[in-house]
Amino acid sequence: MRKPPVAQVVYNTTFPHPGSHDPSSFAAHVAKHLVPEVRVETNTFYGPLDCIEAQYPGLDYTYGPHRMRLGRFPWHRRLFRTFDELKLTREEILELCCWEGTKFARARYELEEGVTVRDTTGHLIRPASPTQPPSITIHDEFCGPEDDQDQFIETGSDDTVRASDTRSSSVMSDYPTQELVEEDSSDEEIESCGWALNHRLLAAMAARDEGADVPLDEDWEQWLKEAGERGGYGDMVHAIRSTQPLSFIPEAPTSALRHEVHVDEGPLPSTMSAETFLYSTANLFASSPVMPQSSSHTSGTAR
Incomplete structure (x- = not known):
């Protein structure tokens, strides 16, 4: 039994139940439906048919881009669907598609005329430039004179690492650590003082509580004495309470009234803030029974 022609199989699949308005054969279907769509596509793609390339576009029905262009038309879309359903080979499709505008028509024209139709479709499209490989930039700001030599460190893998790069990274990583050490040392100095x-x-105050006539701090008592003689003792206490700098206390005349502050004495804590210490020390000088109230005390304490 002979195998039916491919054109007849495609026609029967495209028109399983042909009507009165349907073409009677595959050749009639090509002339009625497919060739007009090819002409529309050629005119859309090339414009006026004033060159050999536009007259013989050489559409390949097995080439993806050409099938995409022709697939916009209904009958060509139906034809490609039939090719896929029948699973036709490339040779069978090229042998079947031999009408106007196809690759077969261009090959026959070139054979008869002895010329080659030049395809200029993608001539204005330049190839894409190759992508640049990834690169790395190494800065030598942290390398010394001895690091100019090419020194490499062998690793467990097949890669090698430059010793200068490793030292540079280690130097950069040491900077934050050095800053932290300096900050910690400065904090320790302030805390120790x-x-x-x-x-x-505290030791001097404990000795004074026992009756010993010892100064708390000579510089501090001298400063309190001078503040009392200037009459700025009350201003000094007000500045301490309002957390103002003591250097901005205006000097008062000698005849200014002196203000006394009375607070209840109690056990002193082991640590205290500067404001609390000044406040408690000033009241201790004002209320201590062992300290005379005259400014001519031999120990140089203030009132």
Whole structure:
């Protein structure tokens, strides 16, 4: 039994039940439906048919871009669907598609005329430039004179690392650590000075409570004495309470009234703020029974 022609199989699949208005054969279907769509596509793609390339576009029904262009038309879309359903091979499709505008028509024209139709479709499209490979920039700001030599460090893998790069990264990573160490050392110095001064003043105050005539701090008592003689003692206490700098206290005349502040004495804590210490020390000088109230005390304490 002979195999039916491919054109007959495609026609029967496209028109399973042909009507009175349907073409009677595959050749009639090509002339009625497919060739007009090819002409519309050629005119849309090339414009006026004033060149050989536009007259023989050489549409390949097995080439994806050409099928995409022709697939916009209903009968060509139906034809491609039939090709896929029948699973036709490339040779069968090229042998079947031999009408106007196809690749077969261009090949026959070139054979008869002895010329080659030049395809200029993609000539204005330049190839894409190659992508640049990833690169890395190494800065030598942290490398010393001895690092100019090419020194490499062998690793467990097949890669090698430059020793200068490793040292540069280590130097950069050490900077924050050095800053933290400097900040910690400065905090320790401030804290140690405060502790020493606090213990010295607490020891002197304990000795005064026992009846010993010892100064708390000579510089501090001298400053209190001068403040009392200037009459700025009350202003000094007000500045301490309002957390104002003591250097901005205006000097008062000698005849200004002196203000006394009375607070209840109590056990002193081991640590206290500067404001609390000044406040408690001033009241201790004002209320201590062992300290005379005259400014001519031999120990140089203030009132």
